[in-house]
Amino acid sequence: MEPLNELCLAALTLSIVFLTILWYKLTSHKEEPKLPPGPRGLPIVGFLPFLRTNLHHQLTELSQQYGPIYKFWLGSKLCVVLNSPSLAKEVVRDQDSVFANRDPPIAGLVGTYGGLDIGFSPYGSYWRDMRKVFVREMLSNKNLEACYSLRRHEVRKTIRNVHTKIGNPVDIGELAFVTEMNVVISIIFGSKFVEETEKRSKDGTEFRELVMKYGQVVGKPNISDFFPMLARFDLQGIKKEMEALLKLVDSILDPAISECMKMLSDRREGEIQRNEKKHLIQILLELMEQKDIGISLDLVKIKAILVDIVIGGTDTTITTVEWVMSELLNNPEIMSKVQQELKHVVGMNNIVEESHLPNLHYLDAVLKETLRLHPALPLLLPKRPSQSAIVGGYKIPEGTKVFLNVYAIHRGPQVWESPLEFQPERFLSPSTNLDYAGNNMKYLPFGSGRRICAGIPLAEKMLMFILGSLLHSFDWKLPEGEIVDLSEGFGLVLKKSERLLVIPTPRLPNFKLYQ
Ligand code: HEM
Numbered sequence: 001m002e003p004l005n006e007l008c009l010a011a012l013t014l015s016i017v018f019l020t021i022l023w024y025k026l027t028s029h030k031e032e033p034k035l036p037p038g039p040r041g042l043p044i045v046g047f048l049p050f051l052r053t054n055l056h057h058q059l060t061e062l063s064q065q066y067g068p069i070y071k072f073w074l075g076s077k078l079c080v081v082l083n084s085p086s087l088a089k090e091v092v093r094d095q096d097s098v099f100a101n102r103d104p105p106i107a108g109l110v111g112t113y114g115g116l117d118i119g120f121s122p123y124g125s126y127w128r129d130m131r132k133v134f135v136r137e138m139l140s141n142k143n144l145e146a147c148y149s150l151r152r153h154e155v156r157k158t159i160r161n162v163h164t165k166i167g168n169p170v171d172i173g174e175l176a177f178v179t180e181m182n183v184v185i186s187i188i189f190g191s192k193f194v195e196e197t198e199k200r201s202k203d204g205t206e207f208r209e210l211v212m213k214y215g216q217v218v219g220k221p222n223i224s225d226f227f228p229m230l231a232r233f234d235l236q237g238i239k240k241e242m243e244a245l246l247k248l249v250d251s252i253l254d255p256a257i258s259e260c261m262k263m264l265s266d267r268r269e270g271e272i273q274r275n276e277k278k279h280l281i282q283i284l285l286e287l288m289e290q291k292d293i294g295i296s297l298d299l300v301k302i303k304a305i306l307v308d309i310v311i312g313g314t315d316t317t318i319t320t321v322e323w324v325m326s327e328l329l330n331n332p333e334i335m336s337k338v339q340q341e342l343k344h345v346v347g348m349n350n351i352v353e354e355s356h357l358p359n360l361h362y363l364d365a366v367l368k369e370t371l372r373l374h375p376a377l378p379l380l381l382p383k384r385p386s387q388s389a390i391v392g393g394y395k396i397p398e399g400t401k402v403f404l405n406v407y408a409i410h411r412g413p414q415v416w417e418s419p420l421e422f423q424p425e426r427f428l429s430p431s432t433n434l435d436y437a438g439n440n441m442k443y444l445p446f447g448s449g450r451r452i453c454a455g456i457p458l459a460e461k462m463l464m465f466i467l468g469s470l471l472h473s474f475d476w477k478l479p480e481g482e483i484v485d486l487s488e489g490f491g492l493v494l495k496k497s498e499r500l501l502v503i504p505t506p507r508l509p510n511f512k513l514y515q
Pocket of ligand 1: 118309317320376453
């Protein structure tokens with residue numbers, strides 16, 4: 001071949017290669033997934049000025065306009081909201097390891113000693129170790145069984161207390177709070193500590209206010225989270241507010257932990273070994289001393305775990321008790337069915353024990369239906385993908401704040417029949433897998449995947465035990481002329497906006513059952 005022809009052939013080949021690459025680039029660029037659609041917002045601040053206090057309501061309304069997946073900007077933060085079971089599956093099943101990361105607000109980080117707890121720590125070996133300690137060492141079946149007497153003691157105390165208020169309005173939230181908090185404190189520190197706390201703050205209001213405030217501050221939209229360069233100014237004072245709350249938390253936890261450490265070191269070896277029922281703090285302090293188990297615990301990490309139980313676990317549980325009681329008062333025929341079941345399973349000459357709980361199927365369905373309509377964390381805890389991902393055909397860049405809108409899924413007309421009606425029966429069919437394990441994407445009150453709630457065994461036991469006991473021991477009615485208020489308040493946890501005040505009357509014939 002002549003050199004000129006060779007040159008032409010080479011040029012032609014090069015041109016073809018170049019054009020092919022160009023064509024590929026152009027067409028493949030066209031196919032690259034886009035960000036989801038969504039409301040426009042304003043320059044710089046994005047959707048921030050349009051945020052309403054009831055975020056889950058607003059995000060559910062937006063899904064009706066923009067579809068099951070949409071985005072908006074809050075300052076420089078891209079947020080994506082997922083509103084359907086199939087999108088939930090993509091995130092918590094198909095790509096769970098990418099979405100198991102959290103996107104904690106600054107207040108959440110401050111309130112957990114820099115994200116050292118389980119709920120806000122990033123997905124990785126630290127979180128895995130802490131969760132293992134929590135689930136296997138602290139809330140194991142064996143441990144929960146071992147501290148039944150503590151739960152029973154506190155629930156019986158509550159029943160006695162209500163019995164002194166017969167005929168007068170009782171604040172259900174306060175009642176549930178005192179019971180749950182005392183249980184939690186006694187399983188962590190022992191019942192002696194509960195007695196001391198009760199002496200200090202007779203009605204528990206000091207604690208209750210702290211827990212409520214903590215939830216509110218973590219849930220408040222914070223400019224610092226959306227404009228990181230403004231974070232050091234703490235314009236709304238939210239960081240400062242949380243630092244003050246954490247000081248209060250410390251003032252409760254520090255002396256309690258010191259006392260336990262002293263008690264443990266004072267005890268003789270043999271006594272510790274003989275004592276099978278260990279308080280949670282003892283388990284944690286012993287793990288801290290064992291250097292060879294591959295988990296390095298220290299006192300701050302221990303406090304961070306306790307914050308998850310004392311603050312995270314309490315607020316969710318008491319709010320759920322309030323919602324169950326509100327729904328039952330609103331649906332007297334369902335209340336009557338629950339009480340019939342209790343009469344049949346427990347008997348009118350008996351009090352509720354935890355051994356009865358597995359047979360209270362209707363009460364269980366009522367609880368599940370309440371958590372469907374009023375999930376304690378309606379947007380779960382927001383996720384943040386550790387790498388760029390595709391969901392529903394759209395691009396979700398690394399670092400996006402992802403809300404899984406369980407509130408919208410639980411109330412979706414495409415997902416549930418008559419979604420706004422309170423119908424516990426839908427949970428009675430054994431063919432559905434509508435439990436708390438997060439396997440059925442249409443029902444996720446405790447989340448799903450690796451970051452599913454770590455406290456389900458305790459939460460379920462406590463909810464069923466408190467509710468069963470209150471509903472078996474008493475009849476409940478609203479004060480004259482009152483109606484049940486089902487409106488929702490503001491905060492991380494989905495609260496009732498109004499307190500629920502109800503009047504108890506004894507239901508059991510034998511006075512001794514209230515002693
Ligand atoms: C009605 C009661 C409760 C409800 C509805 C509830 C719900 C939830 C939800 C929705 C999450 C986030 C899951 C996700 O993002 O996928 C969560 C996380 C968590 N919950 Fe609960 N919870 C309750 C009670 C409790 C209790 C009593 C405890 C402690 C004893 C607890 C400890 C935790 C912890 C440690 C996490 C973080 C898990 C992680 O990030 O790995 N919860 N909870």
